[in-house]
Amino acid sequence: MKNNYSYQAALETSERIGWRVEDIIGGEKRLDFTKPFMPESLAQVKQLSFLTPAEQRTLNQIRGYEYLAMFGLVEEFILPYVVDHARLQLSGDDYRVRALLQFAGEEAKHIHLFKRFREEFEAGFGIKCDFIGPAEDVKRFVLSHSPLGVGFAILHIEWMTLRHYIEGVKDNQDLDPQFRSLLKHHWLEESQHTKLDTLIVEALAEAASEKEIEQAVQEYADIGGFLDNGIKQQTEFDVESFVQATGRNLSKSEREAMTAAVLKGMRWTYLGTGMTHPNFLATVEQISPDGKRQIEAMAPMFC
Secondary structure (H helix, E strand, C coil), X not given: CCCCCCHHHHHHHHHHHCCCHHHCCECCECCCCCCCCXXXXXXXXCCCCCCCHHHHHHHHHHHHHHHHHHHHHHHHHHHHHHHHHHHCCCCCCHHHHHHHXXXXXXXXXXXXXXXXXXXXXXXHHCCCCCXXXXXXXXXXXXXXXXXXXXXXXXXHHHHHHHHHHHHHXXXXXXXXXXXXXXXXXXHHHHHHHHHHHHHHHHHHHHCXXXXXXXXXXXXXXXXXXXXXXXXXXXXXXXXXXXXXXHCCCCCHHHHXXXXXXXXXXXXXXXXXXXXXXXXXXXXXXXXXXXXXXXXXXXXXXXX
């Protein structure tokens, strides 16, 4: 994949975009619990025809809370990764230094953003929704891999974020306006992060041996498998949160159907949308054509 990304252009765009957490949530800017939070392409709850429209909306909102928590979780390892990479680049290209530090600052802001939305959700939803963790353990596991392996995983996350907004949210007027605003502002900055992380991954790959690149592709798969195990646990949490929120006594077949639908939706949201993104695959192919083939072979189980 040939690209014209540059640290200078990404920095200049980020500086023009600039927004504050306080501009998006708080005060009169409240979540509207009469509306769904997630696009159906990600939530995948309407297939559960045994649920009433109100119950489908409740499950959709639980998936929205899970989305807030999941991104809060992954930002926790993206931030130190970018900081560590920037630390090694504190001389030479001034635009590179400033762009990487801007990248890190925006990831810290995103952690704050998702935390504030979770607080708003918890204040208005009525019950506590459980989430996997702790974040420190997830961060420790992910960052135990090579910088290139982690870089692939983060590039996957950045591209999937753009896909979520462009394909499911941008023109969707049915969603809660505040949740749409969250996803829009996150997308605006992640649009630059895809470029910066592509530059990071390309530089790491250029300095790596063929064996190290093969190892990095395997590490990307290992990180994906680790996250998928978390997704399986989170599926159970989401279903239980639905039962507590609605007081509905699901039959065995209904619970199995809901568990399958939530698992499928989560896998597509966090794994499939990134693994199949053409720009992500193009970068991997440039570095390792065999690595791209491996990822394409894994992708169907998450789609």
